[in-house]
Amino acid sequence: MIRASIAGASGYAGGEMLRLLSRHSEVELFQASSRSKAGRYVHSVNPNLRKILSLKFCSPEQLKPCDVLFLCLPHGESMNSIERYLEIAPNIIDLSADFRLNQSSDYVTWYGQTHSQAQRLDQFVYGIPEIHRNRIADANYVAAAGCNATSVILGVLPIVQEYCVDSIVAEVKVGSSEGGRSFSEGSHHPVRSSAVRSYRPVGHRHVAEMKQELGIEKIYFSATSIGMVRGIVATCHVFLEHENVSEIELWKIYRRSYQKEPFVRIVKDRTGFHRLPEPKHLAGTNFCDVGFVSDPDGERIVVVSALDNLMKGAAGQAVQIMNIMLGVPESAGLEFTGLFPV
Ligand SMILES: NC(=O)c1ccc[n+]([C@@H]2O[C@H](COP(=O)([O-])OP(=O)(O)OC[C@H]3O[C@@H](n4cnc5c(N)ncnc54)[C@H](OP(=O)(O)O)[C@@H]3O)[C@@H](O)[C@H]2O)c1
Numbered sequence: 001m002i003r004a005s006i007a008g009a010s011g012y013a014g015g016e017m018l019r020l021l022s023r024h025s026e027v028e029l030f031q032a033s034s035r036s037k038a039g040r041y042v043h044s045v046n047p048n049l050r051k052i053l054s055l056k057f058c059s060p061e062q063l064k065p066c067d068v069l070f071l072c073l074p075h076g077e078s079m080n081s082i083e084r085y086l087e088i089a090p091n092i093i094d095l096s097a098d099f100r101l102n103q104s105s106d107y108v109t110w111y112g113q114t115h116s117q118a119q120r121l122d123q124f125v126y127g128i129p130e131i132h133r134n135r136i137a138d139a140n141y142v143a144a145a146g147c148n149a150t151s152v153i154l155g156v157l158p159i160v161q162e163y164c165v166d167s168i169v170a171e172v173k174v175g176s177s178e179g180g181r182s183f184s185e186g187s188h189h190p191v192r193s194s195a196v197r198s199y200r201p202v203g204h205r206h207v208a209e210m211k212q213e214l215g216i217e218k219i220y221f222s223a224t225s226i227g228m229v230r231g232i233v234a235t236c237h238v239f240l241e242h243e244n245v246s247e248i249e250l251w252k253i254y255r256r257s258y259q260k261e262p263f264v265r266i267v268k269d270r271t272g273f274h275r276l277p278e279p280k281h282l283a284g285t286n287f288c289d290v291g292f293v294s295d296p297d298g299e300r301i302v303v304v305s306a307l308d309n310l311m312k313g314a315a316g317q318a319v320q321i322m323n324i325m326l327g328v329p330e331s332a333g334l335e336f337t338g339l340f341p342v
Pocket of ligand 1: 009010036075077145146
């Protein structure tokens with residue numbers, strides 16, 4: 001059995017890690033840390049885990065050696081404490097952005113700070129299995145990708161791999177859980193409920209990951225918060241340098257890229273009302289659904305992708321990464337199909 005622990009387990013991403021690992025056939029869920037909830041049962045924070053897990057939160061200082069450690073900490077905390085975490089576990093999967101970017105200068109550009117562990121950046125593999133499966137299999141340290149970045153990257157990747165892309169304009173609509181458990185006046189229910197709030201029209205940090213992984217400089221990205229709790233839907237307008245691409249061609253390249261992928265599904269139907277991806281049906285699952293439409297004027301391809309930010313955008317992707325790293329079936333612990341209707 002794989003002995004797994006979670007640092008930052010009382011947050012939203014950590015809570016999903018608890019749910020997934022509690023049902024993982026190859027994992028013994030060992031410890032779960034939280035500074036503010038230490039000594040309390042995990043179900044006092046995550047009520048869905050009552051009678052599922054009898055574990056109590058420990059303090060971060062009480063974390064003991066284990067086989068794999070998941071870091072579900074706010075930005076900056078993984079890099080601050082990485083030396084200690086490396087002593088605890090030979091395998092680390094960090095859900096934060098602290099080790100996602102290859103260039104330390106990108107942290108100054110996008111995060112406005114100097115990276116305190118720049119010498120360790122090249123020890124971490126960027127965690128999207130559909131791009132880096134082989135590297136992840138050989139890695140001990142993986143930085144799971146950002147949720148918005150995952151939705152955009154998986155959406156447009158087949159096109160980027162096949163054609164010369166001039167530019168991408170992407171807009172995501174996201175649920176409130178993306179902001180984590182801590183709250184502010186802006187997340188207070190009367191203010192946040194039913195809001196459609198453009199929260200990052202320019203300058204979103206995940207653009208750095210998109211540029212790094214797609215190798216395209218002209219990516220224009222905006223993010224809007226909407227009334228969902230979970231989920232992301234990304235609408236990506238892809239402009240090619242020359243070609244006009246038919247939908248038959250697009251079908252071919254998307255099938256080639258994703259036919260064998262366990263967690264990426266092509267959603268593109270001609271009829272019905274589930275013609276393109278919708279995050280509502282993905283809540284709690286590790287799927288990223290992708291669809292595409294070629295604009296009849298030939299100038300752009302519109303790609304729509306959807307996922308659950310706490311699953312394929314965070315904890316689900318992290319479990320998928322662990323499965324690959326430690327050589328267990330890639331879908332283990334990630335079998336939930338979602339609900340319909342919900
Ligand atoms: N939410 C998402 O959709 C999502 C998606 C992908 C990636 N992520 C990333 O995953 C990480 C966690 O996100 P989240 O949404 O789960 O955040 P969250 O709900 O705010 O949870 C943060 C967790 O870290 C603990 N923590 C806070 N400060 C700490 C410190 N200085 N030392 C040790 N533990 C500390 C908190 O518990 P205590 O304060 O009790 O210690 C809590 O358990 C972030 O880096 C985020 O960017 C989040």
